[in-house]
Amino acid sequence: MSEKYEVFVSKDYFKFNAAHFMAYPGFRERLHGHNYRVSVRIEGALGDDGYVVDFGDIKSAAREICEGINERTIVPMQSDCLKIECRDGQVDLQSEDGSRFSFPEADCALLPIRHSSAEELAAYVCGRLMETLGILKERGVTSVEVSVAEAPLQEARCRREL
Ligand code: ZN
Numbered sequence: 013m014s015e016k017y018e019v020f021v022s023k024d025y026f027k028f029n030a031a032h033f034m035a036y037p038g039f040r041e042r043l044h045g046h047n048y049r050v051s052v053r054i055e056g057a058l059g060d061d062g063y064v065v066d067f068g069d070i071k072s073a074a075r076e077i078c079e080g081i082n083e084r085t086i087v088p089m090q091s092d093c094l095k096i097e098c099r100d101g102q103v104d105l106q107s108e109d110g111s112r113f114s115f116p117e118a119d120c121a122l123l124p125i126r127h128s129s130a131e132e133l134a135a136y137v138c139g140r141l142m143e144t145l146g147i148l149k150e151r152g153v154t155s156v157e158v159s160v161a162e163a164p165l166q167e168a169r170c171r172r173e174l
Pocket of ligand 1: 045046
């Protein structure tokens with residue numbers, strides 16, 4: 013007999029409200045915002061302590077990651093079409109079409125992503141979650157999946173196998 017375990021967490025506070033615009037060569041959206049919601053699914057072995065991963069650890073890690081983005085403008089630092097300059101506490105963005113944005117750095121989430129799509133945000137949150145939780149493989153975790161919804165019933169998921 014084999015048993016599989018997974019834990020799923022999606023608390024009310026797994027959310028961030030943020031501004032963004034999609035930009036890729038030849039295209040830019042207007043600046044707008046979403047009330048993003050996050051959920052986490054982790055599969056793995058049952059540990060000696062009776063957990064796959066302690067819910068408390070998942071909750072505190074996801075809360076911290078969401079707080080880091082909440083009420084900020086998402087800046088995709090690896091963009092292939094935005095010129096981004098950070099200096100004197102200010103972030104300046106210039107788009108291919110010549111439009112410019114300028115935000116206080118403290119009002120931005122400077123993320124190591126190429127586009128601020130729900131997919132790339134899910135990958136970012138997934139990576140940060142794995143870093144924060146640490147030693148997942150040693151616990152017998154086999155996968156971590158994060159979903160980021162931009163709106164109800166409109167979400168992207170990123171799943172990393174260990
Ligand atoms: Zn959007």
